[in-house]
Amino acid sequence: xxxxxxxEADDPRARAARTKRDRTRRALLDAADATFxxxxxxxxxxxxxxxxAGVSAATAYNHFPSKHVLVGWVYRPxxxxxxxxxxxxxxxxxxxxxxLIDQVTALARISHRYRRLTASFWSAVEEYTIKVSGPPDPxxxxxxxxxxxxxxxxxxxxEHGQRTDELRPFPSALDVSGMIVNLLLLRSINRPDEPAExxxxxxxxxxxxxxxxxxxxxxAADERPFRRTG
Numbered sequence: 193x194x195x196x197x198x199x200e201a202d203d204p205r206a207r208a209a210r211t212k213r214d215r216t217r218r219a220l221l222d223a224a225d226a227t228f229x230x231x232x233x234x235x236x237x238x239x240x241x242x243x244x245a246g247v248s249a250a251t252a253y254n255h256f257p258s259k260h261v262l263v264g265w266v267y268r269p270x271x272x273x274x275x276x277x278x279x280x281x282x283x284x285x286x287x288x289x290x291x292l293i294d295q296v297t298a299l300a301r302i303s304h305r306y307r308r309l310t311a312s313f314w315s316a317v318e319e320y321t322i323k324v325s326g327p328p329d330p331x332x333x334x335x336x337x338x339x340x341x342x343x344x345x346x347x348x349x350x351e352h353g354q355r356t357d358e359l360r361p362f363p364s365a366l367d368v369s370g371m372i373v374n375l376l377l378l379r380s381i382n383r384p385d386e387p388a389e390x391x392x393x394x395x396x397x398x399x400x401x402x403x404x405x406x407x408x409x410x411x412a413a414d415e416r417p418f419r420r421t422g
Contacts, residue, residue: 217255219245224256224266229308233315238262257334260320264339267313270302271340278345288353289404293418295345296372296399297392303380304388311384313340314377342377343369350403359403372399393418 223244227236238259242252256262274295281291303310316336328337347369353359363371372395379391396418400407411417 213255216245216247216251219247220252220255220262221266224262225309228263228266228312229306232308233259233263233312236312260316260336261334261339263309263313263316264336267309267336267340270306271342271344274298274345275341275348278348281349282352288349288356288358289400289407291349292346292353292399293396295349296395297388299342299346299373299376300388300392300395303376304386304391307380307384310377310380314380317377343373346372346399353403360405363402368399368402389419 220241224236224241227241227244231240236259238252238256239249241262242249245252252262256265277298278291278295281288281294313336320336324335328335328341330338332338347365350359350365350368354361354365375398376391376395379386379394383391393416397408397416400418407417
């Protein structure tokens with residue numbers, strides 16, 4: 193019988209099994225969030241997450257086949273709202289500079305608020321990238337870079353800004369978004385106590401130094417146009 197069959201949907205046993213699966217998955221994600229956030233990537237095993245969730249390791253692997261997949265699913269809810277926000281900003285005709293400032297600021301705040309989790313996610317991405325030796329595959333739901341596409345909001349906005357001539361055409365949106373996100377995630381490991389506002393200022397200075405340098409050139413030498421105090 194097909195999973196979408198209405199008869200199965202009305203079957204109490206099928207509903208109970210589905211509810212149990214959903215609860216187990218949620219328990220694993222909550223446990224992973226806490227464990228990665230406290231122990232970090234290297235010191236967290238799937239067995240640790242399973243124990244914290246109150247299930248067997250086999251059950252954990254049945255839901256999430258690897259640590260890379262698990263941490264991708266944990267980080268995903270932090271990133272998808274930014275993807276949707278970028279799409280809304282473009283649809284509303286918002287100036288791309290303003291949209292990018294908000295995006296970079298939000299990413300810096302997420303990285304700061306979830307420092308250990310961000311460091312775990314970045315470690316997973318680096319390890320996975322070395323393993324597969326290639327860019328993210330949008331059809332691969334086992335790739336943490338696909339599950340939590342951190343560069344996507346920036347890339348979407350930069351591509352739009354380059355099409356509308358609000359931003360310089362070089363470097364490409366792909367390269368720019370990758371460089372900015374790599375710098376952000378590296379700082380989450382190397383500068384864990386850096387205030388989010390300072391991180392955002394550095395990233396924005398680098399971003400617009402490449403794509404809208406007049407924003408910097410038209411200020412006094414001692415001015416910092418992207419400095420925020422809160």
